[in-house]
Amino acid sequence: MARTILIVDDSESIREVVSFTLENEGYNVLVAVDGKDALKYLDGKSIDLIITDLHMPEMDGIELIKEVRKMPTYQRIPILFLTTESQTSRKMEAKDAGATGWIIKPFVPAKLIAALNKVIR
């Protein structure tokens, strides 16, 4: 069965480009515009991976990650976050919150897939 990936980003173009790439790879894709929106999906839908931006208006990525880790079903779901450059402090903050890894923007599709391959099969 195809894996389902939830994409959380306030930028519509990023959401589209990521879902386009992932759908091409045969994944089911769900999109949410921020952390609050994302939490709605996590209630009920079966999700295999979350890709989230860090800066978002309502609930930001780090808060989202913390919330997800509190949910018994999603304690061990892989979570990747999108970040613009190698900002170590930000990365560590997200990892401490429970993120699995990250994807550096800008990315070409191959890079996105490479990061995905580290956490999902």
Next chain:
Amino acid sequence: MDNFKKKFIEEATDLIEGLEKNLLALEQNPEDPGLIQQVFRVMHTLKGNSSMFGFDLIDHYTHDLETVYDLVRNKKLKLTREVLDVTLSSVDHLKLLLDENNYNDPDFLTLHNALVSRVSKLIKVETVSENSNESDQGKVSIQEIQEEKTFFIRFIPSIGIFKNGTNPLYLIDEIHSLGNAKVFVHLNKIPLLNEIDPLLCYTYWEIILVTNHNYADISDIFIFVEGESTIQIQSIAEDNLLDDDYFVSEITRIAKIQKDIGLATVQKIAEDAKKRFLQSKAATIKRDKVGLKDTSISSIRVSSEKLDSLMNLVSELVTTQARLSLFAEQNNIPGLTGISENVQKLSRQLRDTAFSIVLIPIENMLTRFQRLVRDLSNELKKDVVFVTEGADTELDKTIIESLSDPLMHIIRNSLDHGIEEAQERIKRGKPKQGKISLKAFYSGANVHILISDDGAGIDTDIIREKAVSKGIIPPDKKFTKKEILDLVFIPGFSTAKKVTDVSGRGVGMDVVKRKIADIRGEVEIESELGVGTTITIKLPLTLSIIDGLLIKVEETHYVIPLSSVDKIFAVERKKIYETFNNVLVLEGRQVSFFNIRREFGLPDGVQDIEQVIVINYEENRVGLIVDTVIGEYQAVLKPLGKHYKKQEMVSGATILGDGSIALVLDTNKIIKLFSKIENY
């Protein structure tokens, strides 16, 4: 992509308008950290998104502005009048930058350059990150061809690694994808059953990896876990240590007795292995020197007909010599055995010499390809460089003759359909100049030729669609990526959307595959969308004589190429017939095996001792059970003829000294087919 671009422009316009508001507010309250942070965020977002949609000018421009506000944010730069002025001018300028039509206007570009230098003056500090950024992007599309190296990797995941959703096995898989890896799993830290917490990770790994990737590529694998896990990566040799029997057997032995190997031990074994290798090498060189001819003798030209007849005579001689050996063995006439052994030695040497004459370096045909790429790239208006490696690799001249056309076709394909136009490449963050490389090297008794391009890659969706529309595959069935890529080898399958002059004239990859198969070769294709395509051709060194191992099953003699034979074991019959999963333990290692009798549909054997021939099959060792091993045998390969074309397991036949026939087995194909049938 155009649709995405439109969305981006809409979004960016909103962002810039918001930025303008923020800046005006900031002018009133220049100390407000919230406002500064917001300006920084907008720059940051603009930068990240613009580069993804090909707006490189915005990307670079906002990068500098972002730096400015990062400095302001960290109180390293004062928010002066000038900074605000520049930023406000930038707001107007960014709006113009969103309209690509402006990019052709020289006045606009002058203005742009002026603003860029104004911004960078604010920073003062040299930004080095821009350079590193570029090289980072380059890394995605081109992999420098590097020699194989051996690394030692020790990966001890933090005990709570599962908590963050990491599955360390994926990382081990990823190591496998970099090259040839020998993985030692250590379970000695697993506590007693009643103390195990299933949420914790007790396993750790030690890995010997042979790869042409570098240190950075390997450490990239662990990038998500490097903070909490213990990771040690150390280059231990400049060549392939997994090819070294001593190294492999020694490290396996140590791993078994010690549980944990450790870098120091690995380095020690690597050093010993090298010493042994050099010693044996020195010995061979000495031997070679004795027989070394004066290299100053110039080469002479010989017609290829003469060479062909020489090869035929050598083949006949080898066959006759086999008959002589058999005769000597059976009759035991004093003196005859000695003479026959001498004849055997001489004919073997003669054979090798004759072979080396018909082996010619592939360099001879590369010039044609070089020329092809040059002319064709001009014609197609693409900037493409053609690099070769291993041009001195030698192959039988008849193989080279039959290889030229298929290679030509592959290179044409790469140029025409693979490498994108310069603009497209830039958009994708690749170097403007495309690259096609041809790499040839020896691998056992085979030669591998890799043709890679850093072009667009093959879109498996398009292939799938086409195959479905042509009724080749059912629409609802799942296929692996490899299965889909392999569809291009099906006759009549051509995916090029438009037929150009260069390729797509109806000659497809199916013809390439057939031509390569005619010279007993195999073709494989790998492709990553957006990254490039690699076609691998595996060829036998020579077509007519092989060094083999003569065996017997039931009434039939078979020859197994010696190059693929690892070891031979005599094993009690009951050990073979009593296992349920076809696995034997030989020298402490598990070896799965196939019983030739059963696979060939023959009745089970009755003798007490069976022979297990251990074959190197890809990374594994696989055993084949046979009745009798007779010994080494030089087989003059004769074709089985068209009627047996579908019998892939038998690559030919050879005539034994007594006039009977032995079949030459293709061990790779056999194991492949056997494992397939088992899986059904």
Next chain:
Amino acid sequence: MNNENIAKINTFLSFKLGEEEFAAHVGKVLNILEMTKITEVPKAPEYMKGVINLRGTVLPVIDTRIKFGMTKTEYTTNTCIIVLDIEMDGDSIHVGALVDSVQAVLELNSSQIMPAPSIGSKYKSEFIEGVANIDDKFIMILNMDAVFSGNELANIQDKTKETENSATIVEIE
């Protein structure tokens, strides 16, 4: 009239499969060999009997009986291998045909050869060039290229399934 005669007199080699008699044009026959040891090729279709050493070359041998839908050849002192030169995919290749016995060399006038009946024959019409009636015996004259180059069987009856199965095992993939 002379011309006509030369053109129309043909020489055939006749052979038996079970009780039925067949004939091949001698232009296709290279040699007749006594039965010799045949090396079986594993996993080949049943009618592909194996290979033999013919003066240093490897000759594939076909069990003609199986091709014609009969049981496989039981070796007797009369069993022999007819070496044929046939055309396969545009190439001329050699192949051995295992038959129960070789009968005679016949000279047949074209008037003695009747077209093969298209209805009621148990063999596919493309394999039969004609039928000759000699001393009240019917001899089927075969198109050797058609019989020995393809992988289909010559009889129409549907007992072919079983034999073809052995061929498909190796075609998996």
